[in-house]
Amino acid sequence: MAKFISFCSQKGGVGKTSITTHVATYYYQVERIPVTVFDCDFPQHSLQSIRTSEIARLKSDETYLRKAEKLGQIPYPIYADSLSNTLPKLDAYANKNELVLIDLPGTLNVEGMPAMIQRLDAAVLLLEADPLSFESTMHTVLAMAKFSNKTGGMIPTYLLWNKFDSRERKDRYSSLELAAIDYLNSLNVGRSTPLNVQFIEYRVPETVAIKDTRSTLFPSSVIKPLIQELNKIFASNTATV
Numbered sequence: 001m002a003k004f005i006s007f008c009s010q011k012g013g014v015g016k017t018s019i020t021t022h023v024a025t026y027y028y029q030v031e032r033i034p035v036t037v038f039d040c041d042f043p044q045h046s047l048q049s050i051r052t053s054e055i056a057r058l059k060s061d062e063t064y065l066r067k068a069e070k071l072g073q074i075p076y077p078i079y080a081d082s083l084s085n086t087l088p089k090l091d092a093y094a095n096k097n098e099l100v101l102i103d104l105p106g107t108l109n110v111e112g113m114p115a116m117i118q119r120l121d122a123a124v125l126l127l128e129a130d131p132l133s134f135e136s137t138m139h140t141v142l143a144m145a146k147f148s149n150k151t152g153g154m155i156p157t158y159l160l161w162n163k164f165d166s167r168e169r170k171d172r173y174s175s176l177e178l179a180a181i182d183y184l185n186s187l188n189v190g191r192s193t194p195l196n197v198q199f200i201e202y203r204v205p206e207t208v209a210i211k212d213t214r215s216t217l218f219p220s221s222v223i224k225p226l227i228q229e230l231n232k233i234f235a236s237n238t239a240t241v
């Protein structure tokens with residue numbers, strides 16, 4: 001069965017494209033899992049632009065080309081299109097053993113978004129430790145709670161800190177997490193369908209390595225701890241508050 005996963009946020013610049021790219025490339029090149037990426041973040045299509053510039057470099061830089069040849073497999077496909085055009089294409093993946101990553105637009109108010117969210121096996125909401133990002137993520141959780149998957153429950157939703165600042169007092173993140181869990185638990189009271197939300201333990205650090213090694217061709221170990229945790233999550237695919 002294919003897994004349809006999206007790293008998303010309703011705020012730009014949180015790291016959707018960067019994390020999606022790292023995760024896609026690591027799964028494909030290191031874990032050797034078939035991967036397809038749909039870049040539905042119209043009109044930027046920045047994930048596809050990364051690939052386009054890498055292909056251009058392959059043509060002009062022979063050392064780079066040789067390094068790419070050593071990877072031993074052609075790169076995973078990236079399709080850039082609108083949500084509405086992408087949706088019907090997903091059916092073809094349903095019975096494949098494939099990881100399908102979808103870079104979504106930064107707003108839920110887009111045609112095709114409800115149908116797309118309902119297709120997801122998991123959504124990973126990225127957040128940063130600033131009040132705006134935090135609040136916007138809580139709003140996104142509430143918006144996500146309105147959608148349900150084929151079994152009638154909320155799409156398993158995970159919260160992932162990106163740009164984690166290790167110099168910050170650790171408490172800042174932990175207390176924000178506790179506040180979020182309290183808040184989400186309070187929302188659960190009296191709900192017929194419980195929220196299905198959980199923090200990912202690993203926090204992606206703020207580091208230039210994330211920028212410098214972001215590639216649709218070459219994997220980077222900078223993302224390895226996240227992959228290890230995602231493996232467990234994707235295997236069980238159950239989130240709980």
Ligand SMILES: Nc1ncnc2c1ncn2[C@@H]1O[C@H](COP(=O)(O)OP(=O)(O)O)[C@@H](O)[C@H]1O
Pocket residue numbers: 009011012013014015016017018019046162163164204205206207208210211
């Ligand atoms: N963990 C990180 N550490 C350092 N820079 C990051 C990190 N994650 C993302 N960035 C940078 O933040 C900017 C926005 O990231 P991007 O992935 O384009 O966000 P989005 O797709 O959500 O708009 C980019 O310049 C990217 O390199």
Ligand SMILES: [Mg+2]
Pocket residue numbers: 016017018041046
């Ligand atoms: Mg983006």
